[in-house]
Amino acid sequence: MSSLSASSPPATVRAYRPDDSPALYDICVRTGHEGGDSRQLYPDPELLPSLFAAPYAALEPELTFVLDDGRGRAVGYVLGTADTPAFVKAFREVWLPSLADRYPEPVGPARTPTDEMIALLHWPERMVLPELAGYPAHLHIDLLPDHQGQGHGRALMHTFLRALHRKGVGAVHLSMVTANTGARAFYDRLGFYEIAVPDPGPLTYLGRSTAVPTAVE
Numbered sequence: 284m285s286s287l288s289a290s291s292p293p294a295t296v297r298a299y300r301p302d303d304s305p306a307l308y309d310i311c312v313r314t315g316h317e318g319g320d321s322r323q324l325y326p327d328p329e330l331l332p333s334l335f336a337a338p339y340a341a342l343e344p345e346l347t348f349v350l351d352d353g354r355g356r357a358v359g360y361v362l363g364t365a366d367t368p369a370f371v372k373a374f375r376e377v378w379l380p381s382l383a384d385r386y387p388e389p390v391g392p393a394r395t396p397t398d399e400m401i402a403l404l405h406w407p408e409r410m411v412l413p414e415l416a417g418y419p420a421h422l423h424i425d426l427l428p429d430h431q432g433q434g435h436g437r438a439l440m441h442t443f444l445r446a447l448h449r450k451g452v453g454a455v456h457l458s459m460v461t462a463n464t465g466a467r468a469f470y471d472r473l474g475f476y477e478i479a480v481p482d483p484g485p486l487t488y489l490g491r492s493t494a495v496p497t498a499v500e
Contacts, residue, residue: 292353294435296442299340299347299360306349306357307340308332314425317463324396330386334404335423338378339363342370348442350426350435358430361439363422365452367410374407414480418456418490420447440473441495448493456490 299307311332315321325331339362340347350359364370386401393399403409410421422443426436447455456478459466467487475489 294350294352294358294430294433296348296435296438297351299344299349299357299362303349303357303360304337304340307336307360310357310360310425310427311336313427317460318466325400327397330397330400330404333382333386334400336360336362336425338374339370339423342373342378346443346446348439348446350430350439352430359424359426359435359439361422361424361443363420363443363455365420365447365450367415367419367421371407371410379405379407412480412488414478415456415488415490418454418478420452420455420493422455422457424457436469437473444493444495448495452493454490454492456488458486458488460485461487 308328312322312325312328313320315331315335316324321331322328343362343364346365347362348360349357352358382404386404388405389398389402393402415421424436424439424443426439444455457470457475459470461467461483462485470489473491475491478488478490480486480488
């Protein structure tokens with residue numbers, strides 16, 4: 284049944300709960316390759332979430348929000364950190380040791396997409412760049428395809444930005460795969476602009492103020 288069906292309860296943004304964890308992992312996997320399903324590239328369903336979703340929910344749950352489909356199931360999320368250098372330190376000291384047995388630090392060059400992601404897992408310091416110092420917070424946002432294009436992404440983003448603003452954080456950044464043109468259009472509509480970073484590889488860095496209108500548009 285379509286999420287737009289008149290009989291469906293409305294989807295709403297709410298705070299993350301621990302029992303949302305399986306959905307968080309699922310959403311990350313199903314949107315992890317340029318906005319689409321990543322399972323063909325990364326057979327281990329816990330790898331991408333262990334980098335891009337779960338550590339934020341574990342280390343800064345107060346900045347983790349989900350889109351509830353109206354029946355209690357999370358179908359999208361926005362999560363991140365208010366302080367990237369502090370998050371990187373916690374990732375290194377708290378999060379990474381919990382995964383060391385499952386994902387040992389690689390030796391030698393990466394040969395597969397999985398190898399590349401495990402290398403990133405063991406290099407959280409990549410998130411700290413001098414060009415991003417003026418944008419201390421960063422975020423990740425993902426929404427299952429059936430719930431896109433309905434204003435839910437904007438609602439998630441505004442909820443997250445307001446939470447940062449209440450913490451006194453003035454600006455936020457994100458990194459995205461440059462090839463994901465649909466995501467770039469979404470961020471442009473929300474007022475993000477490009478931050479120049481030397482040799483960004485396949486990524487584009489975007490930033491904006493955390494100030495948003497009182498009411499979601």
